[in-house]
Amino acid sequence: MSLTARDVLQKLADDAGVSYRDVAKRINQAMATGNGLKQAIENIAKESALDSSKYSLDSQAIVRAIDKILREDYTQTLMISAVLAQMVESTEKDRFPVPAFFAFLEILADVPDTRHDIKSETSHEIEDLTTRMIELTTTLVSIVCEWSAGGMRGVAADCPVELRGMARSVFRKTRMFQSGLWTCISCGKIVEVRETHALLCPECDKDISSERTPNSTAPSRERDRLGYGRTEKDDSPDGSIQ
Numbered sequence: 168m169s170l171t172a173r174d175v176l177q178k179l180a181d182d183a184g185v186s187y188r189d190v191a192k193r194i195n196q197a198m199a200t201g202n203g204l205k206q207a208i209e210n211i212a213k214e215s216a217l218d219s220s221k222y223s224l225d226s227q228a229i230v231r232a233i234d235k236i237l238r239e240d241y242t243q244t245l246m247i248s249a250v251l252a253q254m255v256e257s258t259e260k261d262r263f264p265v266p267a268f269f270a271f272l273e274i275l276a277d278v279p280d281t282r283h284d285i286k287s288e289t290s291h292e293i294e295d296l297t298t299r300m301i302e303l304t305t306t307l308v309s310i311v312c313e314w315s316a317g318g319m320r321g322v323a324a325d326c327p328v329e330l331r332g333m334a335r336s337v338f339r340k341t342r343m344f345q346s347g348l349w350t351c352i353s354c355g356k357i358v359e360v361r362e363t364h365a366l367l368c369p370e371c372d373k374d375i376s377s378e379r380t381p382n383s384t385a386p387s388r389e390r391d392r393l394g395y396g397r398t399e400k401d402d403s404p405d406g407s408i409q
C-alpha cells in the first residue's frame with residue numbers, strides 16, 4: 168500500500184493515463200480551495216472512473232513507517248533530525264512545513280533515547296531517508312488534520328482515535344506558531360518565535376551552548392539540539408504538497 172501522497176499521486180497518474188505533474192497540480196488546486204488531501208484524491212479518481220479505494224492513505228501505517236525509521240539507528244536519527252530542523256528554519260522554497268515538523272517531533276518523543284548504533288550511515292542514505300521522512304510527515308499532517316483554504320482548521324473527523332492526541336498537539340502548536348509563539352523543542356516552554364535560537368528557548372540555547380566545548384565530538388546533548396539557525400517570525404506554515 169502507498170504511504171505517501173507522492174506514491175498515491177503517481178499511481179493515480181499512471182492509472183488515469185496522465186502525467187504526475189497534472190495530477191499534482193489538480194490536487195494542489197483542490198486543496199487551495201479547502202478540499203482535504205483524501206477528498207481531492209477521491210474526486211480525481213472518480214472523474215477518471217477509477218476505484219477511489221485503491222488510492223487510500225492509512226495514517227497509522229504512516230506513523231509506523233516513521234517510527235520504524237526513527238528506531239533503526241541512533242546516529243541516523245540524529246542526522247535526520249538535524250537536517251529537518253535546518254529545513255524548517257529555511258526561508259527558501261524547500262522549507263519543511265512547520266506542521267509536519269511538529270508531527271515528526273511528536274513521534275520522535277516516543278522513541279527511546281538509548282544509544283543504539285547498528286550501522287555507519289552514508290550521507291546518501293541520510294539524504295534518502297530524510298526525503299522519505301519529509302514525504303511521510305507531510306502526508307500524515309495532510310490527512311490527520313483538517314484543512315481549509317485558510318490553513319489548518321483542526322483534527323480531521325476521520326483521524327483514528329489513536330492519533331487524535333498527536334493531531335491535536337500539531338494543531339495547537341501550529342496555531343501558536345501562526346500567532347508568533349514557539350514551543351521550545353528541548354524543555355517545551357512557550358516563547359515568542361523571535362526569541363528562539365535554533366528552535367530553542369533562550370535558556371535552553373544558553374545551557375547547550377555553554378556545555379559544548381570546541382573539540383568535543385560527543386553528541387551527548389545533540390539529541391536536544393535539533394537545529395541551527397534562526398526562526399523567522401513572518402513565516403507561515405502550509406500543508407501543501409508538491
Ligand SMILES: [Zn+2]
Binds near residue numbers: 351355367368372
Ligand atoms: Zn527550552
